[in-house]
Amino acid sequence: MIEVKDVKKKFIKNISKKKKIEFYADNGITFTAKEGEVVGILGPNGAGKTTLLRIIAGIMQPTSGEVVIDGLTYAKNETEIKNKIAFLTGNTKLYKDISPVELLRMCGEFYDVPDDVLNKRIEEIVKKFNMETFREQKISNLSTGQTQRVSISRCLVHSPKYYIFDEPTSGLDIMSSQVILDFVKEEKNNGKCILYSTHYMEEAENICDRVILIHHGEIIATGSAKEIEKNTNTTNLRDAFMSLIGGVENEI
Amino acid sequence: MKFRNIFLILKKEIRGILRDKKSLTKMIGLIFIAPIFVFIMTFLFNSMMSDDNTNVMGVNYDINMNEQSILSELNFETKKYNSKEELDEAYKNGEIDLYILKTDNKYDLYADTLNMSSTTVGQSAIAYLENYNRFLSENYLISEDIEPEDVYNIINYEIHEINEENTNSNYYANSIIQISIPYIILILASIVMICTGDLTAGEKERGTLETLLTFPLKSEEIIFGKYLAIFLTSLVGSFVCFAICIASLKIVTMNFTELFENVVFSITFGKILLTLVILLCSALILSGIGIALASNAKSYKEADSSLASLNFISMIPMFLPMFGVKTNLILTFIPVISQGMILNDIYSSNINITYLIIMFVSSIIYIVVLIMLISKQYKSEKVLFSL
Numbered sequence: 098m099i100e101v102k103d104v105k106k107k108f109i110k111n112i113s114k115k116k117k118i119e120f121y122a123d124n125g126i127t128f129t130a131k132e133g134e135v136v137g138i139l140g141p142n143g144a145g146k147t148t149l150l151r152i153i154a155g156i157m158q159p160t161s162g163e164v165v166i167d168g169l170t171y172a173k174n175e176t177e178i179k180n181k182i183a184f185l186t187g188n189t190k191l192y193k194d195i196s197p198v199e200l201l202r203m204c205g206e207f208y209d210v211p212d213d214v215l216n217k218r219i220e221e222i223v224k225k226f227n228m229e230t231f232r233e234q235k236i237s238n239l240s241t242g243q244t245q246r247v248s249i250s251r252c253l254v255h256s257p258k259y260y261i262f263d264e265p266t267s268g269l270d271i272m273s274s275q276v277i278l279d280f281v282k283e284e285k286n287n288g289k290c291i292l293y294s295t296h297y298m299e300e301a302e303n304i305c306d307r308v309i310l311i312h313h314g315e316i317i318a319t320g321s322a323k324e325i326e327k328n329t330n331t332t333n334l335r336d337a338f339m340s341l342i343g344g345v346e347n348e349i
Numbered sequence: 350m351k352f353r354n355i356f357l358i359l360k361k362e363i364r365g366i367l368r369d370k371k372s373l374t375k376m377i378g379l380i381f382i383a384p385i386f387v388f389i390m391t392f393l394f395n396s397m398m399s400d401d402n403t404n405v406m407g408v409n410y411d412i413n414m415n416e417q418s419i420l421s422e423l424n425f426e427t428k429k430y431n432s433k434e435e436l437d438e439a440y441k442n443g444e445i446d447l448y449i450l451k452t453d454n455k456y457d458l459y460a461d462t463l464n465m466s467s468t469t470v471g472q473s474a475i476a477y478l479e480n481y482n483r484f485l486s487e488n489y490l491i492s493e494d495i496e497p498e499d500v501y502n503i504i505n506y507e508i509h510e511i512n513e514e515n516t517n518s519n520y521y522a523n524s525i526i527q528i529s530i531p532y533i534i535l536i537l538a539s540i541v542m543i544c545t546g547d548l549t550a551g552e553k554e555r556g557t558l559e560t561l562l563t564f565p566l567k568s569e570e571i572i573f574g575k576y577l578a579i580f581l582t583s584l585v586g587s588f589v590c591f592a593i594c595i596a597s598l599k600i601v602t603m604n605f606t607e608l609f610e611n612v613v614f615s616i617t618f619g620k621i622l623l624t625l626v627i628l629l630c631s632a633l634i635l636s637g638i639g640i641a642l643a644s645n646a647k648s649y650k651e652a653d654s655s656l657a658s659l660n661f662i663s664m665i666p667m668f669l670p671m672f673g674v675k676t677n678l679i680l681t682f683i684p685v686i687s688q689g690m691i692l693n694d695i696y697s698s699n700i701n702i703t704y705l706i707i708m709f710v711s712s713i714i715y716i717v718v719l720i721m722l723i724s725k726q727y728k729s730e731k732v733l734f735s736l
Binding site for chain 2: 154155156157158175176179180182183184186190191192193194195203204206207208209
């Protein structure tokens with residue numbers, strides 16, 4: 098289980114040479130996510146989703162609060178936790194000068210997967226994602242859809258228990274996005290826990306069991322999409338979100 | 350820190366460097382500039398010193414048989430003009446290299462002293478005047494029944510070489526050696542520059558650093574692996590460059606014997622070993638400075654401009670000896686410059702053991718400080734995420 102306990106992250110931004118402003122990207126975020134559950138982290142750009150997911154993935158330190166995964170904390174068990182997690186973002190790029198198989202091997206080695214297990218798993222992954230035809234080609238020569246398949250496949254190499262996806266479909270066409278959505282559904286059925294951040298509300302409604310709406314670094318609503326819509330007297334998550342923040346005019 | 354993880358990062362980075370054809374071509378190109386430079390410089394200097402070059406001297410007087418004999422030995426041809434204006438015009442048109450204006454018994458030599466080639470010709474012209482003056486003096490003494498030897502050789506002297514490896518007897522040949530050896534440090538700095546920008550800011554720019562941070566690796570392991578990759582690449586590059594430099598210098602010293610007359614370029618096992626150790630120190634320091642400089646850069650381009658100073662610093666030891674600056678206590682403490690200067694001293698057979706020890710000890714201190722600094726930098730979110 099992933100437990101996020103009162104996580105706060107403060108940043109200092111330089112406005113000019115003399116002037117600095119402090120702000121909280123995340124301000125007291127608390128929630129839990131269990132196995133077999135897809136939890137959507139929703140919010141507009143700048144809401145604090147990426148910072149929160151980076152903290153959960155252990156690549157950023159919270160200013161206060163903590164993340165506990167299966168009873169382990171980053172302060173004491175960083176390696177153990179990272180071995181349980183796969184992190185994929187829409188902005189993350191792959192190494193261009195290597196082939197998909199070399200990438201999978203490299204990732205497997207970083208996760209310390211034994212050689213015999215790794216070889217077997219690479220073959221399974223290549224088959225699962227239909228990568229046979231381009232398995233030895235340089236990633237730089239692959240199409241966007243093929244690259245996306247390689248991106249997801251590298252998350253599987255260490256057989257993680259938890260997936261953290263940060264806007265993975267951002268900027269992708271409908272076919273490439275579908276590969277990711279299918280993968281999320283499949284892994285959920287396999288009992289894996291998935292944290293899924295997006296600003297596409299419709300996408301979240303389709304795949305998330307539970308949704309956490311974040312605005313200005315704070316949780317403004319949590320529950321299933323239906324529950325949030327019911328509580329806000331709206332028919333979709335987009336309207337629910339607008340209702341909760343008081344409309345676009347209020348924001349501007 | 351786990352050595353296995355450092356090794357995996359090292360393996361990943363070395364593979365990246367070897368597969369990046371653009372960077373690899375740049376590095377190989379830089380290494381092979383060394384022998385080209387040595388051969389071109391040797392060829393140019395050799396042709397400048399060659400006896401086959403005949404220079405043309407303008408004069409406003411008749412040259413007698415005795416003068417002609419002296420001038421022939423100095424490879425001078427003469428052309429006679431009537432006035433200074435005509436000589437000036439001929440010089441401007443490139444018909445003559447310099448000219449002598451004779452008025453009664455006074456010879457005025459006109460030459461461009463700022464031009465290196467004219468200076469050499471000017472020295473030959475002075476030799477002509479001195480030799481002719483001596484010839485006339487000897488003739489006068491003989492006519493007065495005085496033995497010229499008794500006048501010119503009142504004291505006898507002879508010069509004996511006490512340093513068997515003296516390399517100070519030929520300015521041009523020494524220049525080639527003095528620039529070629531510290532040139533390796535410049536190549537080393539350039540390789541560091543090429544690799545560091547790509548491995549630090551390049552990885553941020555491409556968006557692959559975030560992926561790397563999600564693996565169960567410590568930031569110290571990542572940066573240490575990157576540091577070792579830059580260090581090893583620059584070290585191998587500098588060793589290859591050193592071997593090529595020595596080979597090309599050996600070839601030119603053996604084939605251009607006239608230019609390298611009295612210039613002994615000998616290479617012993619001790620010199621090779623010392624050079625390799627100095628290059629090792631330089632690679633360790635330059636790789637560390639490179640990472641420290643490029644860490645804060647958000648893009649490859651930004652890193653490139655931050656790293657430009659590295660090339661500039663590494664060029665200083667190439668030029669200091671040409672201006673007569675010798676290795677001293679202060680310079681010995683300055684990293685990169687001290688290594689270049691001592692490398693130059695080794696090949697001028699002018700090694701100062703105290704300076705050598707100070708350079709080694711200070712290098713080790715700098716390396717430790719640099720590794721601590723870059724480890725700290727790579728724990729900072731500001732550096733990792735360009736916040």
